[in-house]
Structure formats: C-alpha cells, structure tokens
Amino acid sequence: MPTIEIRRAVYEANDERAGRIRAGLSSRGIFTVNILGSPGAGKTSVISRLAALVAASPRPRPVAVIEGDVASDIDTRALRALGIEAWQIETGGDCHLNAAMIEGILGRMTLADKSWLFIENIGNLVCPAEFVIGEDLKLVVASAAEGSDKPYKYPTAFARSAACVLTKTDIAEAVGFDEDFFRAGWEAVSPGAPLFPVNGRTGEGAAELLSWLEEVAAARPEA
Amino acid sequence: MHEASVVESLVAMLSEEVERRGGGRVTNIRLVVGEASGYMAESLEFYLGTLSKGTALEGTALSVRYVKPRLRCSACGLDFERRRFSFDCPSCGGPGKLTDIGGEFYVESIDLEEGAA
Numbered sequence: 001m002p003t004i005e006i007r008r009a010v011y012e013a014n015d016e017r018a019g020r021i022r023a024g025l026s027s028r029g030i031f032t033v034n035i036l037g038s039p040g041a042g043k044t045s046v047i048s049r050l051a052a053l054v055a056a057s058p059r060p061r062p063v064a065v066i067e068g069d070v071a072s073d074i075d076t077r078a079l080r081a082l083g084i085e086a087w088q089i090e091t092g093g094d095c096h097l098n099a100a101m102i103e104g105i106l107g108r109m110t111l112a113d114k115s116w117l118f119i120e121n122i123g124n125l126v127c128p129a130e131f132v133i134g135e136d137l138k139l140v141v142a143s144a145a146e147g148s149d150k151p152y153k154y155p156t157a158f159a160r161s162a163a164c165v166l167t168k169t170d171i172a173e174a175v176g177f178d179e180d181f182f183r184a185g186w187e188a189v190s191p192g193a194p195l196f197p198v199n200g201r202t203g204e205g206a207a208e209l210l211s212w213l214e215e216v217a218a219a220r221p222e223a
Numbered sequence: 224m225h226e227a228s229v230v231e232s233l234v235a236m237l238s239e240e241v242e243r244r245g246g247g248r249v250t251n252i253r254l255v256v257g258e259a260s261g262y263m264a265e266s267l268e269f270y271l272g273t274l275s276k277g278t279a280l281e282g283t284a285l286s287v288r289y290v291k292p293r294l295r296c297s298a299c300g301l302d303f304e305r306r307r308f309s310f311d312c313p314s315c316g317g318p319g320k321l322t323d324i325g326g327e328f329y330v331e332s333i334d335l336e337e338g339a340a
Binding site: 001002003004005006007008009010011012013014094095096098126127130149152153155156159185187188189191 | 318
C-alpha cells in the first residue's frame with residue numbers, strides 16, 4: 001500500500017481564508033483587533049471602555065464589535081445598551097472563532113471604511129490562540145483574579161498577542177496576585193511587548209491602551 | 224470541542240487529497256503535533272472516528288508523533304526544552320522565547336489503499 005507524503009498544515013484552509021479577510025478589511029482601512037482571554041477576564045469591559053474613548057476622541061472613528069460566545073448574547077446586548085454597534089456569533093459549543101465564522105458575519109455587517117473592529121473571541125486561553133481570523137493583531141486580556149501564572153501556563157496565547165491588558169489589579173492583594181511574577185512571564189514570552197493595566201470599572205488605564213493602539217493603527221501601510 | 228473543528232479541517236483536507244489522486248481509502252494518517260498546540264491524541268481519535276464516517280477516511284488509524292516545545296534563550300541563543308513553569312535558560316538563566324518547534328500541527332503522510340473507496 002503506498003505511503004503518500006502530504007506535509008500540509010491542518011490550519012491551511014483557515015489561514016488562507018483569514019488572509020483573504022484581512023486583505024479585504026485592510027484595503028478599506030479597517031483596523032481589526034482579536035481579543036483573547038479567559039471567561040471573566042474583562043474582555044467586554046475593556047472593549048466598551050475603548051469604544052467609548054474612540055467615539056469621544058478628537059479623531060473619532062466608527063467602531064463595531066463582533067462578540068463570540070458559546071451561548072447567549074448578554075455581552076452583545078450590554079454593548080448595544082451603551083450605543084456600541086455589536087454583532088453576535090454564537091458558536092453553539094465551539095471553543096474558538098474561526099475565519100469562516102468571521103467571513104459569514106462580515107457578509108451581514110455594513111462596516112464603514114476606516115472603522116475599528118474589535119472581535120471578542122470565546123473566553124478561553126487555549127484554542128483561540130491557534131486560529132487567525134483576519135485580525136491585524138491579537139490582544140490578550142488577563143485579570144489578577146486568574147492568578148499570576150497565566151503566561152507560564154498558556155504561553156502560546158500570550159506569545160501570539162501583541163500586547164497584554166491586565167485587569168482587576170485593584171483586587172490584587174485580596175486574591176494574592178503576584179504582579180512581578182506575571183510581568184516576568186509576559187516579558188519572557190513577548191520580550192519588549194507592552195502590558196497595560198486597565199481598570200474595567202473605572203476606565204483607568206484605557207487611554208494608554210488606546211494611544212498604543214492608535215500608534216499601531218497609524219503605522220499600517222494602508223492607514 | 225477544541226479538537227472537533229480541527230478534525231473537520233483534517234477530514235476535508237485529506238478527502239480532497241484522496242479525490243485528487245483518483246480515490247481510494249485512507250488506512251493510516253501520520254500526524255505531527257507540537258505539544259504547545261495542546262491537542263490530545265485520544266480526543267483527535269475520538270472525533271476522527273465520528274467525523275470521518277462516510278468519507279474516504281472512515282476506519283483509518285491515526286499515528287501521532289509529538290514534538291516537545293523548544294525555547295531559544297534571548298540572551299545566549301541556546302535552544303532548550305521548556306521546563307514546567309519556567310522560561311529560564313538552563314545555561315545562563317536568560318529568558319527563553321517560544322520557537323516554531325512545539326507548535327506543529329500537520330499531516331506528514333497517509334497510507335492510501337487505491338481504488339477501494
């Protein structure tokens with residue numbers, strides 16, 4: 001029986017589709033951020049803080065959010081209540097978003113040119129790291145409540161993210177969070193990449209994160 | 224669920240390979256899996272059993288070769304195997320960065336029983 005050499009990556013079809021999505025979005029000047037993090041890390045709060053700041057900034061841009069959830073549209077409704085355009089993907093069990101899901105929902109959205117598109121991935125630090133979905137960059141959100149060992153336990157999710165947002169540091173002492181240990185882990189997997197403490201409740205720190213994102217967005221060739 | 228969608232991609236990709244070669248039945252799949260990708264052979268096998276039904280892959284064996292993640296020290300450049308909870312270089316103590324070694328997820332080869340589909 002013949003053995004046939006294949007040497008093809010299983011992610012190949014997804015990666016190709018994601019490449020087409022990104023090219024399409026980039027050609028319209030749309031800046032796309034794929035947001036990863038555990039359930040309860042504060043992803044939706046960070047997105048709503050950013051969206052509010054972008055809308056109120058001297059250079060306001062249209063903002064849209066795609067919310068990925070296994071079930072429920074709680075986050076989408078919360079964002080809409082704040083006046084933020086939000087679209088829901090309910091994966092019905094799948095633990096990550098893939099390029100086909102994004103292609104499907106983009107076909108139903110009317111995104112203005114030069115928009116900022118935030119995609120909130122499914123709450124999980126494992127498989128969302130393995131899939132590109134057409135983003136300019138990944139951003140990982142981690143909270144003090146999850147513990148300081150997360151970059152060590154999920155190095156792929158952290159290493160593939162261009163920046164880390166650290167939330168809930170106001171309860172660090174109560175939950176025994178060792179910020180130095182966390183930062184050392186982040187620094188090891190993503191040397192030189194920025195870490196932004198952001199308080200989702202008060203919005204403290206969100207402006208610094210936004211100004212970094214603006215720099216990254218402005219540095220794109222298509223900006 | 225982690226493995227379900229990647230097994231779906233795997234089945235689609237290999238079905239296309241078989242069709243391109245004029246049909247047949249796949250009897251073994253040699254998969255290379257980096258341990259940093261987090262895929263478990265048992266889980267892959269379970270989903271493969273279900274998702275390959277009615278395809279050229281039905282009943283195939285799955286042989287997984289695991290690859291240990293290797294880090295490269297940012298200070299001295301040494302390549303080393305990662306130890307639990309640590310990125311430190313065993314030689315100089317510098318910080319180790321993830322490399323592509325350990326993130327693999329590809330099909331190396333298949334055994335194809337020709338014309339038996």
